[in-house]
Amino acid sequence: MIRILIVDDHPAVRAGLVAVLRSEPGLVPVGAAAEEQEGWRLAQRARPDLVLLDLHLPGGNSLALCRRIKALDPTTKVLIYSAFAHDELSVAATLAGADGMLDKTEPMLELFDGIRRVHRGEQLLAPVTPERLQDVQQRVPADDWPIVAMLLDGTSDADVAATLGVRQEELEGRIERLLARLAPTAARSRA
Incomplete structure (x- = not known):
């Protein structure tokens, strides 16, 4: 059984996902949230196995929410949908x-398959290519580029903060701003 939290700002999408997940054996929705803070509260309370997370949440930063969920419990899987x-x-x-x-x-069968694959530990992310890094480098301030490089290399937040000589809270703020810059343009303009 895979316990799933849905975080999406569209009521029809949330309701539809709850219904289709309930119809699929082994997939159990344990909550649905419309915005970042509600999603965070439900993640803390429900402790889902997997979070289906929309990239556009009004007034919030879905990528920062993803980081907080992973910091809360690294075993919780996050699938951006x-x-x-x-x-x-x-x-x-x-x-x-x-x-x-x-x-x-994608068809629902792809969603079900993706949920199961991510739950098993597979990564369903496109590889980080030099072209993608070049695009990111153009959108990120030069003083934040070391943060990007160290995080992509798997360096812990504590080690990044120590290397840069900053407090953990300052680093978290910089990472949140960095993720907001990297959010999709359409989602940023709607937020």
Whole structure:
């Protein structure tokens, strides 16, 4: 059984996902949230196995929420499920700690398969290519580039903070701003 939390701002999408997940053997929705803070509260309370996370949440930063969920419990899988789930976001999703990304236009069977694969530990993220890194480098301030490099290399937040000589809280703020810069343009303009 895979316990799933849904975080999506569209009521019809949330209701539809709850219904289809209930119909699929082994998949159990344990909550649904419309925005970042509600999603965070439910993640803390329900302790799901997997979070289906939309990239666009009004007034919030889904990528930062992904990082907080992974910090709360690294075994919780996060599958970004969004109309903006394109390969261009592979670096941002990796930095946020996401385990996978699926486009909402994929058939439901692909969603079910993706949930099971991510739950088993597979990564469903496009590889971080030099072209993607170049795009990110153009969108990130030069003083934050070392953060990107160290996080992509798997360096812990504590080690990044120590290397940069900053407090953990300052690093978290910088990472949240970095993730907001890397969010999809359409999602940023709607937020």
